[in-house]
Amino acid sequence: MGADKAKTIKSEIVIVGGGMAGLTAAIGLAQHGFEVVVVDMVPKGDLTAASYDGRASALAYASCQLLKAIGVWPYMEPYAQPILEIRVSDGPSLLHLHFDNETLGDGPLGHMVENRHTRIALFKRLEEFENIRFLAPEKVADINRSASGVSVTLESGVCVDADLLLGIDGRGSVVRRHADLPTSSIEYKQHGIVCSVEHEHSHCGIAHERFLPSGPFAILPLTGNRSSLVWTEKSHLVDTIMNLSDRAFESEVARRIGGFLGEVKVVGGRWAYPISLQYAHSYVSDRLALIGDAAHGIHPISGQGLNLGLKDVAALIEVLVVARNVGLDIGATSVLDNYAQWRTTDNAAVYAITDGFNRLFSNDIGPIKLARDLGMAAVNEVTPLKNFFMSHARGTVGELPKLLRGESLTS
Incomplete structure (x- = not known):
């Protein structure tokens, strides 16, 4: 599984980026018979270390269906906390939104899994394939694309020749910059502070999202009496908060949580990440496609970032399998355009929703606050509208790829 020092490696698909979306894509493609090479700057041991980033992800119901379909879920399930309810409130207001899994009657709304455990599970599944090289x-030194294929030269001197290049290498994507695909971005002047806490009382599988003037504060259930916190704060205050003593930081966390979980204790480290909206104007170019954060990075307000990337993965796998089955070149522009058209509209809708929600709720203006509280209360009483929002949280809105529906691509 280490770096292959052969001068040239032949493959069908080369993926730059071995994060959660990149590894999922590699496994899904390999399961459907493609030869895949994955390139990443970070060693496998670092990617799976507890100290790597400290984050956990809310995996929507549909994303879990994908992970089951490609054989990863059995390795993750022991570390996955079902999300049974979601409660959304506007600070101390008594008006709120409440979603529960029993309303739709089709399993949990999703699962919370620490990113480390997801990566470990992905690598375990990856090792079961002979048609994946990691x-x-x-580091990528050079990329050349032509009508007949793509060649990726690495700083070690290894060259990977393939039919298709996938950029799944995050917001600062080397692949996107190589293709000179224009992007737009919005800086929110906010940071997400991330940590985990142990608490006295059970969370009962309930995810809480509270909207405070500085931004949303999410309390997300993990296995055991633990929760992952995503605390959105104004950027100019972040250094001060991150430099607090352990005791002072824990006190600030406890104050924001309130007393419903009993005594709380911060466990592990704390991390802070700048928050912005960024999206590429096109997801594809000649023999090249972008997936996940390389194509679109959104505000964490809805917990949909990774889920959007996994939707991209499922859609591209389906497009490539269909193309191969009818004898088409998987790197052809017409094939990649099918992927781009499928995903662009859905992703754009999520950009707009998350951006609008953040702007609406990240303030304390009296008339706006009253209007949004009344709006939440109204949605909570209108069943069809409430069910739509619940379906959105479960990732089941729109034209879903088969893998997100838990269906085989051969059916």
Whole structure:
């Protein structure tokens, strides 16, 4: 599984980026018979270390269906906390939104899994395939694309020749910059502070999202009496908060949580990440496609970032399998355009929703606050509208790829 020092590696698909979306894509493609090479700058041991980033992800119901379909879920399930309810409130207001899994009667709304455990599960599944090579730590030195294929040269001197290049390498994507695909971005002047807490009382599988003037504060259930916190704060205050003593930081966390979980204790480290909206104007170019954060990075307000990336993965796998089955070149522009058209509209809707919600709720203006509280209360009483929002949280809105519906691509 280490870096292959052969001068040239032949493959069908080369993926730059071995994060959660990149590894999921590699496994899904390999399961459907494609030869895949994955290149990443970070060694496998670092990617799976507890100290790597400290985050956990809310995996929507549909994303879990994908992970089950490609054989990853059995390795994750022991570490997955079902999300049974979601409660959304506007600070101390008594008016709120409440979603529960029993309303739709089709399993949990999703699962919370620490990113470390997801990566470990992905690598365990990856090792079961002979048609995947994982090259790390490796950096891309050069990319050449032509009508007949793509060649990726690494700083070690290894060259990977393939039919298709996938950029799944995050917001600062080397692949996107190579293709000179224009992007737009909005800086929110907010940071997400992330940590985990142990608490006295059970969370009962309930995810809480509270809207405070500085931004949303999410309390997300993990296995055991633990929760992951995503505390959105104004950027100019972040250094002060991050430099607090352990005791002072824990006190600030406890104050924001309130007393409903009993005594709370911060466990592990704390991390802070700048928050912005960024999206590429096009997801594809000649023999190249972008997936996940390389194509679109959104505000964490709805917990949909990774889920959007996994939708991209499922859609591209389906498009490539269909193309191969009818004898088409998987790197052809017409094939990649099918992927781009499928995903662009859905992703754009999520950009607009998350941006609008953040702007609406990240303030304390009296008339706006009253209007949004009344709006939440109204949605809570209108069943069809409430069910739509619940379906959105479960990732089941729109034209879903088969893998997100838990269906085989051969059916």
